[in-house]
Amino acid sequence: MNKKDIIEKLNKSGLKATHQRVAVLDALMKTKTHPSAEELYKTILKQYPTISLATVYKTLESLKEVGLVRAIKTDCDYVRYDAITTNHFHLYHPEKNKLEDYYDNDLKNMIENYFKNKKIDNFELKEINLQLIGEFK
Amino acid sequence: MNKKDIIEKLNKSGLKATHQRVAVLDALMKTKTHPSAEELYKTILKQYPTISLATVYKTLESLKEVGLVRAIKTDCDYVRYDAITTNHFHLYHPEKNKLEDYYDNDLKNMIENYFKNKKIDNFELKEINLQLIGEFK
DNA sequence: TATTAGCTAATAACGATTATCATTTAGGAA
DNA sequence: TTCCTAAATGATAATCGTTATTAGCTAATA
Structure with missing residues (x-):
């Protein structure tokens, strides 16, 4: 850009x-x-x-x-x-303190669809923050 | 306890x-x-x-x-x-700075099952950190 | 009792972030 | 273009959550 x-x-x-x-x-x-x-x-x-x-x-x-x-x-x-940019998640490795983008539309759609049907009482969902904690090999 | x-x-x-x-x-x-x-x-x-x-x-x-x-x-x-205690997620309301537990076994199982089949390249998943951002009504 | 290892309390130090404020700038009006 | 004003910037001091330090304490063991 x-x-x-x-x-x-x-x-x-x-x-x-x-x-x-x-x-x-x-x-x-x-x-x-x-x-x-x-x-x-x-x-x-x-x-x-x-x-x-x-x-x-x-x-x-x-x-x-x-x-x-x-x-x-x-x-x-x-x-x-x-x-x-577009909706994505993050992979995080605590020991290495390394953070990477993780694009996964299947996961994104799965979670979004889940919350289209499932409403949480007294809570209006605006954004989903998902971090996958683990180790880079 | x-x-x-x-x-x-x-x-x-x-x-x-x-x-x-x-x-x-x-x-x-x-x-x-x-x-x-x-x-x-x-x-x-x-x-x-x-x-x-x-x-x-x-x-x-x-x-x-x-x-x-x-x-x-x-x-x-x-x-x-x-x-x-047991595995749960969190609801967070930024303006109110309020954080609550969110128990949802269906969601938990859905995500865990997803990662049983889907492996991420060069990454060994250890833990899932999910925060739902929104507004308490 | 003496020994030892681990833990605590008090406080100094650290470092990421925020506040302050004089100066400068962007962008609209004349 | 030039002027004007609110907003933004740069330099630096202050803040505050967290961590390090260290002397003294506690509990366990021989």
């Missing part, structure tokens, strides 16, 4: 398309490693040496609020981020 | 049944609110005014290691704890 598309994405979501926001969203969409705010900051510094870590945090918060980005919490002691 | 059973539980897991550990596990099993370490500490203080917050943290860590307790990470900015 090029810069113009990213700017449009931001505008559609009602956010001013600042250089910093474009840089953060661009960097996050380009990686598959689910970086922390700090890692993302270090990556962006290379092309944008004046950006502040606080700005990265605040930008991620803004992007999260409008639904362009998601925070992923695992056993590790910091928050990882994910540029939301 | 009475104190004797808790002591036995600890011993079976290879942990010395100290007063502090009994108090922490007891308090955690009695509540349904999935408290943080700090909340648990405040609760225990009432009956055990000399316990230290650090002890609560270390005790929770020990209990977690032997599998008597589980840490739950949600969007909120602290770790919540859960005395493990």
Whole structure:
């Protein structure tokens, strides 16, 4: 996705398309490693040496609020981020602290269909957060 | 569950049944609110005014290691704890910061069966972590 | 009683995240 | 284009959940 598309994405979501926001969203969409705010900051510094870590945090918060980005919490002691594309799950290996995307439409459909028929009392389901914990071989 | 059973539980897991550990596990099993370490500490203080917050943290860590307790990470900015009884899922309401147990054997069996047939490449599944995000009505 | 290993309490330290605030910028209006 | 204003940024201090440290305590064993 090029810069113009990213700017449009931001505008559609009602956010001013600042250089910093474009840089953060661009960097996050380009990686598959689910970086922390700090890692993302270090990556962006290379092309944008004046950006502040606080700005990265605040930008991620803004992007999260409008639904362009998601925070992923695992056993590790910091928050990882994910540029939301399509619905997917995550594989997590605690010892290696490694987090990977897991695309599985069958699983997704199975769970979604389950909740089309099964309603939970006094609860309106908005989102399903599934993490598969295990070991990468 | 009475104190004797808790002591036995600890011993079976290879942990010395100290007063502090009994108090922490007891308090955690009695509540349904999935408290943080700090909340648990405040609760225990009432009956055990000399316990230290650090002890609560270390005790929770020990209990977690032997599998008597589980840490739950949600969007909120602290770790919540859960005395493990049987396999269940969690309902989470981000605005209210409210977390509840969700027991659903059909869902559990459906997902487990799915992964009996479907193997993920290069990944050995150990545990399924499912959070249902939504709104309590 | 002496020994020993493990546990606890008190508190300092750590580190990820958030708050503060002066300065700068984006984007609309003139 | 230039001006204006609300919003965003950068630098850094502060916060706060969690972890490390360590001296003293406790229980078990010989």
